[in-house]
Amino acid sequence: MKKGKKLYEGKAKIIYATNDKNLVIQYFKDDATAFNNQKKTTIEGKGVLNNRISEHILSNLSQIGIKNHLVKRLNMREQIIKLVEIIPIEFIVRNVATGSITKRLGIEDGTVLKEPLIEYCLKDDKLGDPLISEEHIFAFDWASKVEIDKIKKMVLRINDFMIGMFRGVGIKLIDFKLEFGRTKIDGKNDVILADEISPDTCRLWDSITEKKLDKDRFRKDLGDLIPAYTEVAKRLGILHEQSNVSAVNVTKLSSVKRKKK
Numbered sequence: 001m002k003k004g005k006k007l008y009e010g011k012a013k014i015i016y017a018t019n020d021k022n023l024v025i026q027y028f029k030d031d032a033t034a035f036n037n038q039k040k041t042t043i044e045g046k047g048v049l050n051n052r053i054s055e056h057i058l059s060n061l062s063q064i065g066i067k068n069h070l071v072k073r074l075n076m077r078e079q080i081i082k083l084v085e086i087i088p089i090e091f092i093v094r095n096v097a098t099g100s101i102t103k104r105l106g107i108e109d110g111t112v113l114k115e116p117l118i119e120y121c122l123k124d125d126k127l128g129d130p131l132i133s134e135e136h137i138f139a140f141d142w143a144s145k146v147e148i149d150k151i152k153k154m155v156l157r158i159n160d161f162m163i164g165m166f167r168g169v170g171i172k173l174i175d176f177k178l179e180f181g182r183t184k185i186d187g188k189n190d191v192i193l194a195d196e197i198s199p200d201t202c203r204l205w206d207s208i209t210e211k212k213l214d215k216d217r218f219r220k221d222l223g224d225l226i227p228a229y230t231e232v233a234k235r236l237g238i239l240h241e242q243s244n245v246s247a248v249n250v251t252k253l254s255s256v257k258r259k260k261k
């Protein structure tokens with residue numbers, strides 16, 4: 001597989017072409033952003049951990065029949081993925097109210113929801129990823145009814161699976177964000193899970209202490225982001241108990257370089 005030119009650079013990842021027109025390489029950067037790029041830094045080793053954690057979760061989801069873009073992990077920072085047309089919607093799933101919903105609706109932080117809540121946001125950084133309704137999605141043709149129905153079923157299945165997977169390792173899945181892409185499977189149009197699932201895109205709390213093991217450590221200036229992500233990777237069995245991210249210098253991994261707040 002030959003790595004070609006850069007096709008797209010996002011806040012946390014870069015997509016490169018390959019010599020196969022249907023496949024691209026997804027590179028995980030160490031950049032961390034929050035609140036739509038208002039707060040930025042580089043945290044050495046974050047990309048390595050997210051690459052591994054996302055690979056683990058997407059491979060497990062494949063095994064329960066959730067089609068997704070992952071083909072295989074190439075190295076510490078890169079994966080081969082299927083090229084898809086990303087649907088411009090962020091699908092947010094909430095099991096417990098925290099973050100933006102508590103501010104937006106005045107809900108008490110930590111309120112356990114009766115049922116998982118799916119929210120849609122338009123994927124547009126300049127507009128600050130605004131919350132939208134299904135009616136907006138259909139009115140502006142951001143996705144079809146068939147696609148949304150299919151995605152909603154997948155989203156709830158993914159939530160059920162991930163709640164169980166994390167519960168088994170002493171972590172509560174509070175909320176997370178998913179993205180989906182259009183592709184052709186055997187000549188037929190389909191939608192598959194894309195992007196990443198990692199502590200950057202989920203809120204993960206220790207089941208007993210409720211310690212935050214996700215990007216809120218950066219958003220809220222709690223520090224120790226790498227130890228928290230490493231803890232998630234270890235509990236999922238991706239890293240051995242003693243090891244920090246293999247082949248990467250531990251001290252380098254822990255150092256946080258602040259660029260700009």
Ligand code: TMP
Pocket residue numbers: 090092098099100101129175176177200201202203
């Ligand atoms: P929020 O409380 O800020 O709306 O975030 C809800 C969840 O979605 C949380 O797990 C973080 C994740 N998320 C992203 O991964 N990317 C985003 O752009 C946003 C807004 C949220």
Ligand code: ASP
Pocket residue numbers: 011032033034035036037038200215219
């Ligand atoms: N992903 C968004 C950003 O990087 C928002 C967030 O995760 O807080 O700005």
